[in-house]
Amino acid sequence: QLQLQESGSRLVKPSQTLSLSCAVSGGSITDDSYSWSWIRQPPAKGLEWIGYIYNSGGTYYNPSLQSRLTISLDRSRNRFSLRLNSVTAADTAIYYCARSVWRFEDGRWFDTWGQGIPVTVSS
Amino acid sequence: DIQMTQSPPSLSASVGDRVTISCRASQNISTHLNWYQQKPGEAPKLFIYRASTLQLGVPSRFSGSGSGADFTLTIRSLQPGDSATYYCQQGHTILYTFGQGTKVEI
Numbered sequence: 302q303l304q305l306q307e308s309g310s311r312l313v314k315p316s317q318t319l320s321l322s323c324a325v326s327g328g329s330i331t332d333d334s335y336s337w338s339w340i341r342q343p344p345a346k347g348l349e350w351i352g353y354i355y356n357s358g359g360t361y362y363n364p365s366l367q368s369r370l371t372i373s374l375d376r377s378r379n380r381f382s383l384r385l386n387s388v389t390a391a392d393t394a395i396y397y398c399a400r401s402v403w404r405f406e407d408g409r410w411f412d413t414w415g416q417g418i419p420v421t422v423s424s
Numbered sequence: 425d426i427q428m429t430q431s432p433p434s435l436s437a438s439v440g441d442r443v444t445i446s447c448r449a450s451q452n453i454s455t456h457l458n459w460y461q462q463k464p465g466e467a468p469k470l471f472i473y474r475a476s477t478l479q480l481g482v483p484s485r486f487s488g489s490g491s492g493a494d495f496t497l498t499i500r501s502l503q504p505g506d507s508a509t510y511y512c513q514q515g516h517t518i519l520y521t522f523g524q525g526t527k528v529e530i
Binding site: 338347348349350361363364397402403407408409410411412413414415416417 | 453454455456457458460466467468469470473474479511513514515516518519520521522523524525
């Protein structure tokens with residue numbers, strides 16, 4: 302059974318870099334059938350998709366975050382990571398990693414999620 | 425970006441009630457609409473994909489319908505464990521977007 306587990310800094314100072322990793326178990330991150338996404342949820346708010354990465358290393362980012370964002374893949378450790386630069390209080394959220402499914406006729410969805418990691422941006 | 429609008433933002437119902445949640449897209453998204461259930465302190469869970477296909481393990485009292493821009497999530501006979509926030513998500517474009525959620529209280 303596929304499982305995803307987020308880890309990283311839970312407290313980040315304003316203007317610094319938020320760094321998170323997602324460990325994938327029970328499946329391979331090199332499976333070309335899927336992509337690997339980050340999604341966040343500010344306190345008491347809805348869900349915002351951040352971006353994804355494919356096994357090829359190709360990425361697609363939410364334009365609202367693109368200038369500050371890097372998502373990378375570590376195939377040897379079966380994990381993927383997120384780096385968000387120049388953070389502000391508005392980046393405070395629960396950050397989830399998720400597996401993204403895409404089928405040409407059926408669209409795109411997230412079929413497996415990590416439990417989430419709360420990140421606070423504060424001095 | 426495709427905007428997703430859910431209604432109502434919240435609702436209160438009784439055990440055994442039939443509950444309907446609506447989701448409207450700002451443009452035609454075919455049947456590329458998914459529903460997630462999120463309980464407090466938990467990650468969202470995929471419930472329905474491709475507008476009407478139930479994810480494995482989801483009770484059959486849940487159903488989804490719609491195509492184009494208007495979609496509905498129906499809970500046929502509300503149970504205590506269905507108390508949660510439900511989100512729709514469009515998967516028609518690479519820039520995934522979610523509705524703002526509907527909180528269901530029992």
